Structures are given as structure tokens and as C-alpha cells.
Amino acid sequence: MKLKPLRNDVLIMLDERSPRGDGSVSYDLVPATVMAVADRRREWTGDVYPCSVHVGDRVLLRPFDGNAVVHNGKACRIVTEYDIIAIIKEE
DSSP, X not given: OOOOOOTTEEEEEXXXXXXXXXXXXXXXXXXXXXXXXXSOEXXXXXXXXXXXXXXXXXXXXXXTOSEEEEETTEEEEEEEGGGEEEEEOOO
């Protein structure tokens, strides 16, 4: 089964949390990997833009944002693009 989010939605899979004390991730936020994105997002003004995140991006979001779904046997969430706080860029 393949899920394709609509509107401003993004399908994410939560990552395992880092061990406590390494300082890499705030425990108020949860790291996740983007699995699928909608083709575009529509602003309240009616303007249409491409999504800011792409499949494979690692992102941060609040622990309880979105709706839980099971996709190919894995626990995932569907969140809006606005629920995503940041994209994690490796240096």
C-alpha cells in the first residue's frame, strides 16, 4: 500500500530518540523522517506553492502533533507542513 498525502500534509516516520544527555536533540521535540509529501501546499490567500520538505528529509516536530497511522507495518503520522518545526541538516 502506498499513501499519498493531500493538501499541506506530510507522512512521517518517527525516529528512535537519541540516548539522554548527548545534547543533539531537545526532548521537547521529536526527530522524524519524511516518507511522503503532498504535491503542493495552498496558503490561506489561495496561492499555491511547492512543499518545503522532501522525501528523505529528517525533521523535528512536537511529540503529539499529527494523526497516527500504520503504513507498511510501521508506526507513522500524518502531520501538516506547518507542524514541522525544522529540517535537520547534517554538516
